[in-house]
Amino acid sequence: MSEKRKYKKRYCKYCEAKVEFIDYKDIESLKFSLSERYKIMPRRLTGNCKKHQDMVAKAIKRARAAAFVPYIVSRKEVINNPFELLK
Numbered sequence: 203m204s205e206k207r208k209y210k211k212r213y214c215k216y217c218e219a220k221v222e223f224i225d226y227k228d229i230e231s232l233k234f235s236l237s238e239r240y241k242i243m244p245r246r247l248t249g250n251c252k253k254h255q256d257m258v259a260k261a262i263k264r265a266r267a268a269a270f271v272p273y274i275v276s277r278k279e280v281i282n283n284p285f286e287l288l289k
């Protein structure tokens with residue numbers, strides 16, 4: 203019934219991939235748990251287990267501190283600024 207949701211199955215991707223350690227430099231795997239505005243996705247959306255969500259959150263915070271992941275993304279970068287057309 204809920205097959206059409208953005209995150210179809212509620213399994214932990216990191217468990218499936220048997221990830222034991224999430225490297226903060228490995229942004230590709232962190233992206234699973236980042237929204238398009240680089241916010242940490244809540245567990246109810248990603249289906250991550252508690253263990254991996256904690257690891258991801260820690261890794262993302264580290265990645266932010268090391269500037270691999272931005273803290274904030276300006277609106278411009280998310281959607282092409284519609285006001286630009288008015289200039």
Ligand SMILES: [Zn+2]
Nearest residue numbers: 214217251254
């Ligand atoms: Zn897991």
